Amino acid sequence: MLKIENLHASVEDKEILRGINLEVKAGEVHAIMGPNGSGKSTLASVIAGKEEFEVTEGSVQLEGEDLEETSPEERAHKGVFLSFQYPVEIPGVSVTNFMKTAINESRKARGLEDMPAKDMLKLIREKSEMLEIDRKFLSRSLNQGFSGGEKKRNEIFQMAMLEPKLAILDETDSGLDIDALRIVANGVNKLKSKDNAVIVITHYQRLLDYIVPDFVHVLHNGKIVKSGGKELALELEEKGYDWLKQETAV
C-alpha cells in the first residue's frame, strides 16, 4: 500500500527527515513512536503532501504510484487520511457542511454525482452513533471552541465518514479521556479491514492495547532507529528512549 524509500525532507533548509524507509501493507497496523521533535508529524505531513516541506531525496509511493507530483487533495481522493495532531478551526463552517463538501469533492474526483442528501444524513447518523457523538455537535463550527478531546474525536468521525485506504493518526489519543479513548479506538478497529492500513503515531502504550499494532517503529532524529513487534512498545514504556538514543549515537 505505502512504500517510503530513503525519504529526506526539509523545511527552510533544515533537514528534518533523514532517510526514512517504511513499508506498510494492506491490512496492517503500524505504530510510530519516538521522542518529541523527532519528526513524526513531519513524516505524516509529507505523506499527506504538505508543500511546506521539501522532499530533497527519496520517494513516497502509494499502491505503486509515486506521489511526488500529487497534490494534497489528490492524495486525499486516493484514500490518504490524516488525523491531525492539532486540528485547525474553521469558523462558521459546520462539521456537517465540511464533511458534505469533503465527501462530494472526493466523489467528483471519481466522476460521481453529489451524494444524495438522504444517504448523506444516513451516513452521518451511522458514524456519529458509532463514535457516540452528539448530533448537536455536528452543527457547530468546525473545531471552534472544541475541547482537546472533542477535536480528536471529530477527526476520527471524519475518518469514519471518508473511509480512507491509509489512515495516519497523529497523537489521536492525546487529550482523550479513558472512555473516549475506548470509543475512538473501537471506532478505528471497526473501520479496519484487510484492504486498508493504519499508521498510529503515539507516545503511549495505552492506545496500543486497543489498536494492536503489527509493527512498532521508533523515530529519532528523522530516522527509524528501531523496528519490532508490539512488544517493542512495552519495552519503550518501561525503559524510555535513552537506551535507543545511546545505541544510535554510537
Next chain:
Amino acid sequence: MAYTEEELKKELETKEYEYGFYTDIKSDTFPNGLNEEIVIAISKKKEEPEWMTLWRLEAFKIWKEMEEPEWANVHYTKPDFQAISYYSAPVKADPNKSLDDVDPELLEMYKKLGISVDEQKKLQNVAVDIVMDSVSVATTFKKTLAEKGIIFCSISEAIKEHPELVKKYLGSVVPQKDNFYAALNSAVFSDGSFCYIPKGVRCPMELSTYFRINQAGTGQFERTLVIADEDSYVSYLEGCTAPSRDENQLHAAVVELIALDDAEIKYSTVQNWFPGNKEGKGGVYNFVTKRGLCEKNAKISWTQVETGSAVTWKYPSCILKGDNSIGEFYSIAVTNNYQQADTGTKMIHLGKNTRSTIISKGISAGKSQNSYRGLVQISSRADNARNFSQCDSLLMGNECGAHTFPYIEVKNKTAQIEHEATTSKIGEDQIFYCNQRGIDTEKAIALIVNGFSKEVLNKLPMEFAVEAQKLLEISLEGSVG
C-alpha cells in the same frame, strides 16, 4: 495543488468579471455635460409635472455650490461631471407592454444576468422591477400587489400617478443639500423604484429591483423611495451589475426608506458593479446615499453584499427617531485587486429605548483596501439607547488592507454601547486541512469565506442568499458546496 500564500494570491488575481458584456440595444442618449437645460430636458423627457422640475432645479443650484467630499479612505481620479451623459434610455422600451412583448435582446440580457424574467415569473414569489440604464423596462406582479393596495412601480410613474406621496416623502430623509452626490442625484435622477405598503399590510413577496449600467459613459442616478405605512412590512432586494468597460462609470444613487409607526423594512442589496480589471483600470465609482427613518416601534434592517465597484463610498444609515425603534446593518464587503471600499453605517439614536446592531464583515484580497466607517450617535433625549457593533476583517495575502474607523458620540449617560473588532487571515494551515480532506484550494477559500460571512448571509432572503454566495465565489474565484 497551490496553497502557499504566493500561489493563493495569484489565483485570486485571475478573476474576470462574469457579467462583462455589452448589449447592443439602441439608446436615446443626451449630449454630455450638465447645466440647467439638461436638468430641464431630463424632466421634460420624463413628462414630469412642474413641481418636480423645480425640485430638480433647486437641487442643481445647491450642487453647483458644493465641493466633492474628500474624507473617505479612497483614492481615485475624480469624475469629470461635464464628460458624462445624464440620460440614456433604451429606445425600444415601453413600460406598457406586457412581458411577452419585451425586446428579445433585453430578455437575452436578463438571461445573461441570471435573472430571466421568465424565470422570475415562474418563481412566483419575487416581483422584479428592472432599471436598465435609467428607465424601468419591465414590471411584473403588479396586479398581485395592487390587490393588497401595494404600489410598486418606477419612480417616474409614481411622480405622475402618486404625486401626493412623492411630494411628501421625496427628500424627507435625504434632503437635496445632504451631500454632493445626493444633490447631484436629486437634480438628474433618471429613474428608480417606488414602493408604498399601506397600513397594516404585510407584503406577500420579496420586492426586487435590478439595476444595471449599460451605455458607455453614462452615469446612473437612481432614486429609490420605499414607504412602509403604519404596522406594515416589506422586504426589498436590490441587485446590480454593470458591463466591464475601460473608463470609469459613475453611479450615484439615493435610497430613502420611511418606516412609520410599528412598520418594518428589510432592505437587501447585492452589488457587483464592474470592479475594474486586475490592473485597476475601469470599473464603477459607486457613491451612494442610503438612509432610513424609523418612527415609533419601527424597524429598518440594511443587509448588503458588496463585491463590485472600483471605488465604493456607501453608508446605509438609520435615523431612529421614534421611541423603541430598531436599526440594523449587516454587511459583507469584498475587495480584490485594486478595489477600494469605504463603507459602513450611521446609527442616529434620537428616540428613547432605541436599539441598533451593526455586523460588518470585510474581506480583502489582492492589493485592495477595505475600510469600515461607522458612526453611532446617541442624542441627549435617547434614554436607554443600546448599540452593539462587530467588525470582522479577513485578509488574504500581505498586500491588502483592512481599516476600521468606529466613531461614537454619546450625549446620554444611560446609553450602552459595545464594540468588537477582529482581524484574521486565511492561513495555510486552514487551506492544508481542507486539502487533506480532498477539498481543493479554490473551494477551500470559498468555504472559509462563506463561514466568515455566515452571520450576514443568513440575514438575506433565502433565494438571494444563494445568489450572494455565488457572487462571493465569483469575486474570490472559487465555489461553494
